[in-house]
Amino acid sequence: MFSELKIREFFDRVASSDPTPGGGSVAALNVAAGCSCALLMANVTLGKEKFAGVQNEVHKIVVELEEIKKEAMVLMDLDKDAYDSVVAAFKMKKESDPEKEARKKAIFTATVKSTEVPVKIAETAIAASSIILKLVEIANKKAVSDSLTGLFNCYAGAVSSIAVARLNLSGTWDNPEIKANFISKVKALELEIENALEDIKKAMTANLSS
Numbered sequence: 001m002f003s004e005l006k007i008r009e010f011f012d013r014v015a016s017s018d019p020t021p022g023g024g025s026v027a028a029l030n031v032a033a034g035c036s037c038a039l040l041m042a043n044v045t046l047g048k049e050k051f052a053g054v055q056n057e058v059h060k061i062v063v064e065l066e067e068i069k070k071e072a073m074v075l076m077d078l079d080k081d082a083y084d085s086v087v088a089a090f091k092m093k094k095e096s097d098p099e100k101e102a103r104k105k106a107i108f109t110a111t112v113k114s115t116e117v118p119v120k121i122a123e124t125a126i127a128a129s130s131i132i133l134k135l136v137e138i139a140n141k142k143a144v145s146d147s148l149t150g151l152f153n154c155y156a157g158a159v160s161s162i163a164v165a166r167l168n169l170s171g172t173w174d175n176p177e178i179k180a181n182f183i184s185k186v187k188a189l190e191l192e193i194e195n196a197l198e199d200i201k202k203a204m205t206a207n208l209s210s
Contacts, residue, residue, distance in 0.1 A: 002080065003032075003073040019087075024079030024118050024164045028072045030157035031125045035069035037150030038132040041143035054138045061135050068128045072157075075121050079164075082114035108174045115182055118164040122189045125158035129196045136203050144207045151200045158193040162186055 002010060002021050010029075014021050042062045045051045051058070089106035093099045129151055136147050165186050173179035 002029075002076045020080040020083050021076065022079070022083070023160055024083075024121065025076045027118065027125075027157045027161035027164065028075040028079060028121045030153045030160070031072035031121060031128060032069045032076075034125070034132070034150035034153035034157065035065045035072065035128050037153065038128070038135055038147045039065050039069070041139045041147040041150075042135055044143050045139040048140065051138075051140060058135070058139060061131055064131050065128065068124050068131075072121070072124050072128075075117060075124065079117050079121070082110070082117045085110040086114050104174065111168060111171075111173065112178065115165050115168040118161040118168070119182070119185060119189070121161035122158045122165070122186075122193070125154045125161070126189065126192050126196060129154045129158075129193070129200070133196075133199055133203060136207065141207065148200070148204050148208070151196075151203070155193060155197055155200060158189070158196075162190055162193070 002013075002025055005013070010021065014026060039062060042058050042065070045058050046055060046062070086107070089103065089110040092103040092106055094103050132147050132151050132154065136144060136151075139147070165182070169179060169182055169186070
């Protein structure tokens with residue numbers, strides 16, 4: 001599992017000629033890193049008398065971000081599984097008509113899976129961004145730069161996973177309706193994350209003005 005590798009080993013594997021881990025896994029890693037940075041801000045807020053009025057809200061945020069972080073780390077490996085399924089499908093025999101039909105179906109199923117995963121990564125990134133923006137408003141400002149770092153990591157995770165999804169959607173699909181649904185979802189996610197970026201920039205200006 002990629003999430004269990006040492007940092008140096010993971011990045012060495014990304015840099016190698018092996019196709020996995022690749023951009024999708026790194027995008028998921030960005031989301032997990034973003035959540036972790038925000039959790040730092042949350043954890044230096046919990047238990048502080050100065051922030052007694054927001055303890056319940058911050059605790060809820062911690063639970064939510066821990067769950068998203070966990071999901072993002074799972075998605076690091078699911079991205080590899082999705083890619084491997086595509087490769088395996090293309091390697092299937094295609095000598096007889098039944099073999100060709102089975103291969104065609106397998107390729108389509110694998111392509112759908114390899115598009116679902118980056119879309120899910122983008123969704124987790126956007127969900128995390130929304131939560132972290134709330135945290136920035138109420139938590140310990142001494143750690144606000146950590147949450148802002150987390151927000152930019154989530155943004156990177158979203159736009160890069162959307163790029164992966166768009167690549168998978170660039171080819172011909174056997175089911176145009178399913179492809180169209182994915183394209184529509186990706187466009188909506190792009191709009192959401194770009195709107196979130198504006199909010200992130202505003203949060204940075206409001207909290208880190210010199």
